Amino acid sequence: MSSPGSRTTVIALLADRGYRLTAPRRQILDVLLASGTPLSAAGIHRRLENRRINLASVYRTIWVLLGLEALRATDAIGGEKRFELADPLGAHHHHLICQDCGRIEDLEGCPLEERVLRAVNRRVRRSRRFRIVEHELRLIGACADCDGAGRRTRARRRP
């Protein structure tokens, strides 16, 4: 297997583009592979084995991986930026985001069927002149832990 999100593929991609495989990059990649949810730069940094790796290097690696299209940026709640390894090929998925705790879960696959997408495309194309390339769907609500009692665990951040 060698989807864009696989360890070997990303490593090959780095070499291919003249990037070097350094310890920080390997560790950051491993953190991303191990995480089941998108992580912020600080989140990645916090999970690194070697705590001597600088936060600046995390940012630089994020930037490199985005350039390789091996990483995908997803806006969490409140504009917080998080990152996750890209899906294989032209695949994509969307997220369930908890309003209260900020937790992000994957929604496997895309619920927008061909039919819907085509309809939107037609509608848009007719009125405005706009070519849709991709889309992003965020389902916002309450996760299992936060539902039930309205015990808002994390105060909603300022805008």
Place this chain on the structure above:
Amino acid sequence: MSSPGSRTTVIALLADRGYRLTAPRRQILDVLLASGTPLSAAGIHRRLENRRINLASVYRTIWVLLGLEALRATDAIGGEKRFELADPLGAHHHHLICQDCGRIEDLEGCPLEERVLRAVNRRVRRSRRFRIVEHELRLIGACADCDGAGRRTRARRRP
């Protein structure tokens, strides 16, 4: 007419909650009413008649209007935060976002029909335990001006 996004309604709402109707607030509201697209704090500030109004006041007013639910935050491309007056009642709409110039256009109404939303809800509820409260759909692509030649007018910002 008195939808949440109407001038009189917002003004009434302010008084109702003990807020004062000040010159900065009135002008900021007018800028938002006049704009056909979501604006950033800086964007609002730039358009203000009275240039002596401080950017801090713009932020404070944004915060107040969000509290009144008269304003809605929409994440533009690259995590840039922008704001627009809320839709009437429980209505909502989504956006077409140009990858190249960052321009944001409204897509009237929501293309996710009942059928789709119910299906998603059922699917989510069965596997995970997650209650969907709202959703956000962003259609990303190229606007009329930027399509055709790939003459990328505004460099893609860092993540």
Place this chain on the structure above:
DNA sequence: CCGTAAGCTGCAAAGCGTTTGCAGTATGAG
């Protein structure tokens, strides 16, 4: 293996958008 060029890293400082403390000003109720 080892030497070397250049890519990379840690560190510290700079940037930038956003928030906050404060002292003076303007609003709206009485």
Place this chain on the structure above:
DNA sequence: CTCATACTGCAAACGCTTTGCAGCTTACGG
């Protein structure tokens, strides 16, 4: 009109992200 107090401009503080730099590493050819 008067007065209590919400609000404003200003400047400093903040938190996240980026950048300059000097030294360290990696990949590669010999």
